[in-house]
Each structure stands twice: as structure tokens, then as C-alpha cells.
Amino acid sequence: MTSPLLLRGARMPGGSECDLLLEDGLVRRVAPPGTLPTGPAELDLSGYLLLPAPAEPHAHLDKALTWDLVGTPPGDLSSAVAAWRTYAERADERDVADRARRALDQLVANGVTAVRSHADILPGDDPLRGLRALLRLRDEVRSRVTVQIAVLHVDAPEQLLREALAMGADLLGGCPHLSADPAGAVEEAVSLAAEFGVGLDLHADENLDPASQDLRLLAAAVRRRGFTGPVTAGHCVSLGVMEPEEAARVAKETARADIAVVTLPLTNLGLQGRDQPSSTPRGLTAVRALLDAGVRLAAGGDNVRDPFNPVGRGDPLETAALLVAAGHLTPPEAVHAVTAGARSVLGLPEAGPYEGAVADLLAVRGASLSEVLGTASPDRVVIRAGRLVSRTTVVRDLY
Known part of the structure; x- marks a missing residue:
């Protein structure tokens, strides 16, 4: 239960200005400005565009913020994997926890109220130390952000995966295209996830080979086995280099x-x-092709300043802007991918500035989606379950 909060003068995605009453974690009323009675605590959002709070459907909190610690890998995927594995050998539980917390704070300040992070099976005598760090962090921050954790591995021993799931991981992950037996890796993942009653979130087809099979193998296995848990495939890069007819068929x-x-x-x-x-x-x-086929599409930030990506700021608006520029989505489609689409992947109820929706909201200074995506203003107000969890205000002096 949260105390009522009245938002005044917010610009809605459609362009109108409204007041909103938030109560018990929900948007109870949406009304023209000045028509809702005073009484609850008030927040003036004049000059802000109000959106559903983004969710981050694919993060690597255990890897985050290591770019300056690992040297400078050449920039391809295999080199990034090797650089991370070398660093991970000396990464202890405290190191993972400290960096993950900083990255998570950055995500929340940018508007994220729910995160799914992959957690590597790490090299060394204690391969689940990174998972333990993220599990503890998940509990520490639950009042301001929901965290889900997927176990990420390549051909790890089954007993180790069982131990990870028994510790409380939310999903089983993996990278079939990096496995010695991609088809076997997919079958094992589906079987083990069904046994433990958890969802699947696989890194799939992260390459430019149109013959890569992860997504096709996963779709076939899920349907053949009647798997009923949530299933997510991240990356699916090879789909983008297939002939249009084949891409449509796989979609x-x-x-x-x-x-x-x-x-x-x-x-x-x-x-x-x-x-x-x-x-x-x-x-x-x-x-x-995925949208045309009716696939639930979400977009994530993935790596933030680690061996896989030296840049990034943990900002879903950055992700959405890239989908407009490089993916040729419209601004509303791109914003949907990092908000409602991402929440759907995480299995979360609908949120946004609509009556009856969960009161997870992001207010960004700006008057339109185009302006918000173009400027990515750091002036932001973040509300989770009707409660203010972050506010950033920038002072700019021009001389």
C-alpha cells in the first residue's frame, strides 16, 4: 500500500495534458488539469512527457562497467568473450555486487523499474559467486526495482545448472550457437526449465550466418514438448541477414x-x-518481419561499458532511438519495445498513464516522443507502484 500521489499537468503520449491520481500502486484517475481535488501529495509535471516506465529485458549486471578494467579487446564477439573470461577469473562476489549495484542505480535513474539480468557461470572454484551477488542484490532493491535473473552458460555441467536454479534463479539461459551441440543444448534447456518450473531466456543466433539454427530449434522444441513457461530469445541477429521470405517464415x-x-x-x-x-x-x-508475424518484440540495452560494448548509459531511450535510426521503426513502435513490449517479456502487468494500469511511470522533460528520443533529456521523474523512486534535475547555464 502506498500513499496517494497526485501528478499535475503531465503531457500524455497523445499530446493532451492531464492530472493523474495514483493510489495503492495503480493509476486510479486520469482527468483534465485542475479537476481532481487537492489533498494527496502533489508533483508538478508541467513540461514533462509521461510514459509507461521502461523495463530492461536483457542486461548483464555482472559484466557491467568492466571495460576500463579489462584492457581493450579488438571488438568482435569472440574477443569480447575471451576478455571477459580472463577478467572473470579474478572477479569476486563483492566486485560483481558493487558494479551491478552501480549499473542498476543508473538504470533506475533513467526510468527503468524492472530488469532481467543474465548471470554467468564464472570460471574458478566458485562458479556461482556472481549469481549469489545478483540474488542478494535482487532482494536489497526490491522496493524500487524488480530484478529477474537468468543463468547464462555454455555447456555447463547439468548439476551446476540444477544448483543455480535451486538457489533461486528465475530463468534458465544459455547460448546454443556457442555450444558444441546446439540442438542438444536447446533440448536440455527446455527439459530442465520444465522440470524446475522456470522460464527460458536464451542468447540465440548471435551471428551473421543465415543458416544459424537456434531460433528454429527452440521453436520446434517448445511446440514438440508442449512447454508452457515463458520463452525469450535474445539477439536473433542471423534473422536479419536471411532472405525476406525465409525471415518471414522463421518469424x-x-x-x-x-x-x-x-x-x-x-x-x-x-x-x-x-x-x-x-x-x-x-x-x-x-x-x-517479427512485428508483422505478431511476435512479441522487446528491446534492451544489453552490455554497458564492458568488453562487449565500451559505451552505453543504461538508458532505454538510447535503445529506442537506435531502433528508429538503424531498425527503421517509428518512434511509437520503438518506445513500445522498451516499455510495454519489455514488460510483456518479463511477464509484468500493463503499466502506464492509464486508469487501472500499474503506476510505473517515467516523466521526461519534453513535449513529444520525437523530442524525448532526440534529446534523451536527463530531467526525469521515475515512479514505481505509485511511489517516487528517482528524480534527476539538470541545471544548465549558458554564457
Whole structure:
């Protein structure tokens, strides 16, 4: 239960200005400005655009903020993996927790109220130390942000995966395309997730090979086994280099299996295509084909200043802007991918400035979606379950 909060003068996504009454974690009333009675605590949002709070459907909190600690890898995926594994050998539980907390704080300040992070099985004598750090952090921050954790591995022993799930991980992850046996990795993942009653979130087809099979194998396994848990496939880069007819066919198979796809433009634009200096492919999945097929599409920030991506600011508006520029989505489609689309992937109820919706909201200084995506103003107000959890105000002096 939260105390009532009255938001005054916010600009809605459609352009009108409204007042909103938030109570018990929900948006109770939306009304013309000045028509709701005073009484609750009030927050003036004049000059702000009010949106559903973003969710981050694909983060790597255990890797975050290590770029300056690992040296400078060449920039391709295999080199990034090697650089991370070398650093991870000396990363202890406290190191993971400290960096993950800083990255999470940045996400919240930018408007995120729910995060799904992958947690690596780490090298060394204590391979679950990173998972333990994130599990503790998940409990510490639950009052201001929801955290889900997926166990990420490549061909880890089954007993280790069982131990990770028994510790409280929310989902089982993996990278079938990096496995010695991609088909076997998919089958094991579906079987183990069904046994433990958890969802699946796999890194799929993170390459520019149109023959890569992860997404097709996953769709077939889910339907054949009648798997009923939530299933997510991240990256799916190879879909973007298939012939249009084949991409459409795979997208339809994905939709029939009810597999959600998370596109990750910032990292994939940086990692993919470096061996093709002429007509370099964009390294994104086929977002339009997926939307046309009815696939639930979300977008995430993926890596933040780690060996896989030296830049990034943990900002869903950055992700959405890239989907407009590189993915050719409209601004409303791109914002949907980081808000309602991302919440759908995380299995969360609808949020936004609408009566009856969960009161997870982001107010950004600006008058339109185009302005908000173009400027990514740091002036932001973040509300989770009807409670203010972050406010950033910037003072600019021009002389």
C-alpha cells in the first residue's frame, strides 16, 4: 500500500495534458488539469512527457562497467568473450555486487523499474559467486526495482545448472550457437526449465550466418514438448541477414511457439559485421518481419561499458532511438519495445498513464516522443507502484 500521489499537468503520449491520481500502486484517475481535488501529495509535471516506465529485458549486471578494467579487446564477439573470461577469473562476489549495484542505480535513474539480468557461470572454484551477488542484490532493491535473473552458460555441467536454479534463479539461459551441440543444448534447456518450473531466456543466433539454427530449434522444441513457461530469445541477429521470405517464415514459427524476441541494437551494432568493411550489415534482427508475424518484440540495452560494448548509459531511450535510426521503426513502435513490449517479456502487468494500469511511470522533460528520443533529456521523474523512486534535475547555464 502506498500513499496517494497526485501528478499535475503531465503531457500524455497523445499530446493532451492531464492530472493523474495514483493510489495503492495503480493509476486510479486520469482527468483534465485542475479537476481532481487537492489533498494527496502533489508533483508538478508541467513540461514533462509521461510514459509507461521502461523495463530492461536483457542486461548483464555482472559484466557491467568492466571495460576500463579489462584492457581493450579488438571488438568482435569472440574477443569480447575471451576478455571477459580472463577478467572473470579474478572477479569476486563483492566486485560483481558493487558494479551491478552501480549499473542498476543508473538504470533506475533513467526510468527503468524492472530488469532481467543474465548471470554467468564464472570460471574458478566458485562458479556461482556472481549469481549469489545478483540474488542478494535482487532482494536489497526490491522496493524500487524488480530484478529477474537468468543463468547464462555454455555447456555447463547439468548439476551446476540444477544448483543455480535451486538457489533461486528465475530463468534458465544459455547460448546454443556457442555450444558444441546446439540442438542438444536447446533440448536440455527446455527439459530442465520444465522440470524446475522456470522460464527460458536464451542468447540465440548471435551471428551473421543465415543458416544459424537456434531460433528454429527452440521453436520446434517448445511446440514438440508442449512447454508452457515463458520463452525469450535474445539477439536473433542471423534473422536479419536471411532472405525476406525465409525471415518471414522463421518469424511465423516463432510467433506460433509464443517466443518473445529481444533485440539489442547497441551491442550488436558494435560487435557484428567487423569483418565486412564494405556494405557492413547492421547486425540487428529482422524487427519488421517479427512485428508483422505478431511476435512479441522487446528491446534492451544489453552490455554497458564492458568488453562487449565500451559505451552505453543504461538508458532505454538510447535503445529506442537506435531502433528508429538503424531498425527503421517509428518512434511509437520503438518506445513500445522498451516499455510495454519489455514488460510483456518479463511477464509484468500493463503499466502506464492509464486508469487501472500499474503506476510505473517515467516523466521526461519534453513535449513529444520525437523530442524525448532526440534529446534523451536527463530531467526525469521515475515512479514505481505509485511511489517516487528517482528524480534527476539538470541545471544548465549558458554564457
